Amino acid sequence: MGNLDTAELIRDLVLNLVSIFLLVYVIYFRRHRRWDQVVGYVAFNISLFTVSAALGSSGPLNVGVGFGLFAVLSVVRLRSDESGQIEIGFTMVALVLGLMAGLPGMEFGIKVLFASLLVVAMFLVDMGAIGRRYRYARVKVELDRIIHEEEALHDHLRSTFGKAVKSVSLRSVDMVRDTMTLDVVFHTES
Numbered sequence: 001m002g003n004l005d006t007a008e009l010i011r012d013l014v015l016n017l018v019s020i021f022l023l024v025y026v027i028y029f030r031r032h033r034r035w036d037q038v039v040g041y042v043a044f045n046i047s048l049f050t051v052s053a054a055l056g057s058s059g060p061l062n063v064g065v066g067f068g069l070f071a072v073l074s075v076v077r078l079r080s081d082e083s084g085q086i087e088i089g090f091t092m093v094a095l096v097l098g099l100m101a102g103l104p105g106m107e108f109g110i111k112v113l114f115a116s117l118l119v120v121a122m123f124l125v126d127m128g129a130i131g132r133r134y135r136y137a138r139v140k141v142e143l144d145r146i147i148h149e150e151e152a153l154h155d156h157l158r159s160t161f162g163k164a165v166k167s168v169s170l171r172s173v174d175m176v177r178d179t180m181t182l183d184v185v186f187h188t189e190s
Helices: 006-032 035-057 063-075 085-102 108-126 150-161
Strands: 136-143 165-174 179-187
Touching (some): 006 035, 006 085, 006 108, 085 108, 150 165, 150 179
Antiparallel strands (some): 136 179, 165 179
16 A cells, blocks of 8 residues: 555544444434444445545556446345335445545545535435425235235225225235235325
8 A cells, every 4th residue: 555645544534434423323323223234334334435445545546446346345235125225225325435435536625525415415314304294104014814805905904003005015925824925005194
């Protein structure tokens, strides 16, 4: 790492640590309470910061390095049953913060501006004031019987959960166990 500027690296690391703390603890964890996700966000962020700082300080970056970075990131499976769109959004922002803060050569003021933009945008979108009128809750439901009629299924879900059903998507049917698994979207109280 021939041209690694230690003062610049420390300054960028502090920016990254402050940004990721605000994103994952102040915004995400205080509202969603999923510590497992916090650990993942921080691990992704710090890892990507380290890789981008190391690559950036080792010489000029080319398109091949960019493709290599995205190939490595594609190994990380962002979608699973446990991660919804909110978690994927926070993961993406955590990755971008680490990448942006770690790359040398960008003016520090621009890095601060971009980090602020990302963190503030996630705060505004996640706090719930935006789109409160259109709030829905998505729930995975496994029924101990198979209901074939769509109207009867909606009625059963509405009476079971006491909420208006927005939509139902069939995930699986097990004819042996006589069960069905659904993704149900409910209207929530505003």
